Amino acid sequence: MSAPITQDVLTIPRKATDGLPNLVGMTRDQMRAALIAAGTPEKQAKMRVGQVWQWVYHWGVRDFEAMTNLAKDYRALLAANFTLQVPQVVTRQISTDCTRKYLVRIDGGHEVEVVYIPEEDRGTLCISSQVGCTLTCSFCHTGTQKLVRNLTAAEIVGQVMLARDDLGEWPIPGAPRVETRLISNIVLMGMGEPLYNFDNVRDAMNVAMDNEGIALGRRRITLSTSGVVPEIARTATEIGCLLAVSFHATTDEVRDQLVPINKKWNIETLLNELRAYPGLSNSERITFEYVMLQGVNDSKEDAYRLVELLRGIPAKVNLIPFNEWPGAPYKRSSGNRIHAFADIIYNAGYASPIRTPRGEDIMAACGQLKSATEKQRKSAQVN
Numbered sequence: 001m002s003a004p005i006t007q008d009v010l011t012i013p014r015k016a017t018d019g020l021p022n023l024v025g026m027t028r029d030q031m032r033a034a035l036i037a038a039g040t041p042e043k044q045a046k047m048r049v050g051q052v053w054q055w056v057y058h059w060g061v062r063d064f065e066a067m068t069n070l071a072k073d074y075r076a077l078l079a080a081n082f083t084l085q086v087p088q089v090v091t092r093q094i095s096t097d098c099t100r101k102y103l104v105r106i107d108g109g110h111e112v113e114v115v116y117i118p119e120e121d122r123g124t125l126c127i128s129s130q131v132g133c134t135l136t137c138s139f140c141h142t143g144t145q146k147l148v149r150n151l152t153a154a155e156i157v158g159q160v161m162l163a164r165d166d167l168g169e170w171p172i173p174g175a176p177r178v179e180t181r182l183i184s185n186i187v188l189m190g191m192g193e194p195l196y197n198f199d200n201v202r203d204a205m206n207v208a209m210d211n212e213g214i215a216l217g218r219r220r221i222t223l224s225t226s227g228v229v230p231e232i233a234r235t236a237t238e239i240g241c242l243l244a245v246s247f248h249a250t251t252d253e254v255r256d257q258l259v260p261i262n263k264k265w266n267i268e269t270l271l272n273e274l275r276a277y278p279g280l281s282n283s284e285r286i287t288f289e290y291v292m293l294q295g296v297n298d299s300k301e302d303a304y305r306l307v308e309l310l311r312g313i314p315a316k317v318n319l320i321p322f323n324e325w326p327g328a329p330y331k332r333s334s335g336n337r338i339h340a341f342a343d344i345i346y347n348a349g350y351a352s353p354i355r356t357p358r359g360e361d362i363m364a365a366c367g368q369l370k371s372a373t374e375k376q377r378k379s380a381q382v383n
């Protein structure tokens with residue numbers, strides 16, 4: 001018998017937002033300007049940023065009082081002028097496969113979801129960039145929800161920080177350095193379209209990559225877009241992370257239905273943009289995500305067409321068995337069909353892994369995020 005799903009409400013005390021600027025999520029330049037505005041002498045500002053940065057992003061400290069290499073009166077100055085806040089965890093669910101899903105609350109009482117997926121050789125944190133999504137992909141649960149707002153940079157990098165809190169991943173002073181990371185990878189594949197919130201996503205990821213803090217390598221971060229063509233090149237030049245594209249169809253007719261942004265930027269426009277992607281090389285291939293929907297986009301002809309479309313682009317194809325949600329208008333393709341599709345792509349020279357659905361029992365798999373949580377929360381037993 002498998003272990004029961006656990007769901008608990010975490011008792012992290014709610015700190016009232018006191019209206020002070022939040023240092024979390026600021027770039028180094030922004031933090032420098034903020035510290036100067038609060039009375040830090042200009043000459044010291046760079047050093048102060050370095051010190052605060054290390055406390056916040058290397059040690060995971062969120063209390064100015066604990067920043068012991070700062071003079072007492074400087075700590076008091078910081079506390080009087082700033083806060084250090086990350087989103088608050090409302091509930092945490094742990095799947096039978098050890099996937100963790102956090103429902104977190106952000107200012108305004110909105111909620112987003114964050115998913116942690118442990119695997120043998122890595123631990124991936126799937127983070128959200130918006131509350132809901134303005135796009136309405138017909139197979140995606142998030143797409144059935146109205147956008148409420150973009151997340152701030154603090155709320156985006158804050159998701160990484162709260163997951164590190166929960167997993168106990170901040171280093172312990174004096175303890176030997178742990179080389180294996182629990183969160184070794186970040187994917188921007190949660191709720192929302194990251195390229196419609198570009199600046200905040202960029203700033204948050206630059207904070208997460210900064211070597212004196214969380215220090216995740218740029219190739220350990222993957223941004224997934226439905227195809228916001230005008231913002232794609234900036235992903236390479238301003239973030240430098242890996243790119244995934246929600247492709248999902250091989251004709252405009254079908255893609256218009258599945259990913260409606262295709263009506264604005266169609267397959268040809270999207271592929272031309274991807275061909276020109278800065279720095280595109282075999283070692284940094286673009287991932288083409290392809291959700292397998294029974295009888296919609298999963299024929300052999302589709303697979304052959306996909307191969308033709310990809311010609312000239314260093315690519316890999318990630319096949320995603322459709323994850324169902326209540327009222328979803330599609331069914332998952334059969335295992336046989338998915339494998340037959342994968343073989344055609346593979347034989348044409350492209351890697352074609354099939355994504356294993358994770359955390360299905362807690363509705364944490366791709367495209368299942370958000371609305372159901374409300375329902376589950378009401379009916380779940382809360383300890």
Ligand code: SAH
Nearest residue numbers: 140189192193224225226246289323366367
């Ligand atoms: N908005 C971005 C990132 C979030 S979605 C995007 O669309 O790329 C992350 C991935 O999950 C996308 O490839 C998306 O198409 C896919 N997805 C959405 N709903 C799904 C579902 N029900 N089953 C499987 N994959 C789904």
Ligand code: SF4
Nearest residue numbers: 133137140143192226
């Ligand atoms: Fe938005 Fe991505 Fe879902 Fe489409 S698949 S509705 S872009 S979150």
